[in-house]
Amino acid sequence: MYDQVGRNKRRSWLLVGTFFVFTALCCVAIAYGFGLGSPGIGIAVAVAGVSAGMSWWKSDAIALRVSRAEPADPVVYARYHNLVEGLCIASGLPKPRLYVVHDEAPNAFATGRNPQNAAIAVTSGLLEKLDRVELEGVLAHELAHVRNYDIAVQTLSVVMLGTLVLLGDLALRFAWFSPNRRDSRDAGPGPQAILALFGLVVIIVGPLIAQLFHFALSRRRETLADFSAVEMTRYPPGLISALEKLRADTTVVRSGSRATAHMWIEQPIDEHRETSKLSWLNKAFNTHPPLEERIAALREL
Structure with a gap:
């Protein structure tokens, strides 16, 4: 670590x-x-x-501006704030700033340059569709990115x-x-x-190089964040259930873009949802490992 x-x-x-x-x-x-x-x-x-x-x-x-994220009101989003506070106390991390992206698709990302200047954003769809244990698993995944300093690399x-x-x-x-x-x-x-x-x-070449760069950094980082999240919650079924719901949901994040795709817990680009339909070239440019692989790895813990 x-x-x-x-x-x-x-x-x-x-x-x-x-x-x-x-x-x-x-x-x-x-x-x-x-x-x-x-x-x-x-x-x-x-x-x-x-x-x-x-x-x-x-x-x-x-x-945060690119993703159209807004500050999460601690009264309106009390469950969101309470879960993050509990995870931060357990892991010894300072509480990040919390944001909400008003989007029906369930997704989340973390950003910032270090744990002292971090922020987590979740979609309104994630808050509505996940239960408490599942949401805790996703938030632990994002806090793992904060603790591991993944956020600085991906945001820059x-x-x-x-x-x-x-x-x-x-x-x-x-x-x-x-x-x-x-x-x-x-x-x-x-x-x-x-x-x-x-x-x-x-x-012409800039976006291509950036996409290859995202691919090189993102795939292994997502798996490590999954394992770190389970270490925080000590309950693998919570994150497994959350990832299964994300896989089953077909709603596309309207605020998602190729520039920020590597930041989300699930890649928010519609063409990459079904890995069985991907060509080898699309798989090469996918910023996230397939959800099936991540779920299978968590079940082996």
Whole structure:
């Protein structure tokens, strides 16, 4: 367990460093396309530093906003708050901020950069469809992500993907609207052409790389969180029953997207619900192990 926490901390800082480098390269390319020279490079490095810092400090807020999560009122959602408080006392974790996503599909995710700045969001469908023991198992699974520092890695990856795609789009726009674009037509391929090509590569290849990255990080992490949840609750049937209900439910999360799919307890993309219908390529890009495999692993405990 401690090895997993250490790896996740190192991965988080590696993500921040990688994000800084790629953001700096994107900004340098944009500055080069506008012919700004050395001052432009300095500005690019400054922008990259600010972006990397914001991605670290505000990553949880961005993920919650993307998912349209709202704070969970402690009176209206008393059972939700009570279960989390009990699990936190038992596991020695600080209580995270609690949110609700108003969606009929049963699902949940955790976000944040560390246990002291964590948040858990559950859908209204999850609160309605699971009984107390099942809900406790799901919440323990999310708290396991918090304890294992999975949340920092998965939340940062969401922000990185969105920012890189945005920078790629800006590079394309700057290449098209550059004041030197008219002159570059007569002079042949120049900075604007390079900038446009760079933007296209980021927009097309960025999501593909991000999806492979999510796949590499997510599958083993979900299984470990399942085992950690059982360690917290000491009652495997609770989480098993919850996962069986999630598998049987065909409602799709309206707030789900490919950028945040790896954060949820069950992948919220409709095409991945029935693993028997998946091609080998779809399975390769699935961010979660099939629910059948997770249930079978828990039954062996």
